[in-house]
Structures are given as C-alpha cells and as structure tokens.
Amino acid sequence: MSDNGTNPPHKKRATARLNAQDKFAASERRDMEVRKEIQQQQAAAAAKTVKLRALRLAKEEADRLAAASATPLNPKKKKSSSQNT
Secondary structure, eight states: OOOSSOOOHHHHHHHHHHHHHHHHHHHHHHHHHHHHHHHHHHHHHHHHHHHHHHHHHHHHHHHHHHHHHHSOSSOOOOOOGGGOO
C-alpha cells in the first residue's frame, strides 16, 4: 500500500494530533530539564552563600577577639599638664 495522498481525513487528523502531542511532550521534557538545572544552580548558589557568610562571621569574630586581646585592660592615665604649674 503506497501513500499517494489518499489517506482518509480522520487518519490525517490522528497523525497530526500524534505529531503535535509528541512535539508538546518533547517541549515539556526540555522545560522540566531546564527547571531542574535552574533549581540545582540556585541550590549551589545558596550553599555557597551560606558557606561564605559563615567564613565571614568567623573572621569577624576572630578579628574582634584579636582586637580585644590587643587592647590593654587597664590603660595608664596621663597626668594633666595643668597640675604641674
């Protein structure tokens, strides 16, 4: 049976519907893959942000402790020059 364009209209419609459904399904699969990739990238960025924030807070705390230990506990008071005259 050769196809010389004499298919009944209902078969052409069914074929067209199947082709459209296939293209739609392929498009949906691509969309899902893109959404999944975007979610993975967002999760990686969020994890990186959390890590960097923790590092920054730890450094700030270390700097604060270093500054506190570098400052003398009882600084010597200077004598006022007005008392000498």
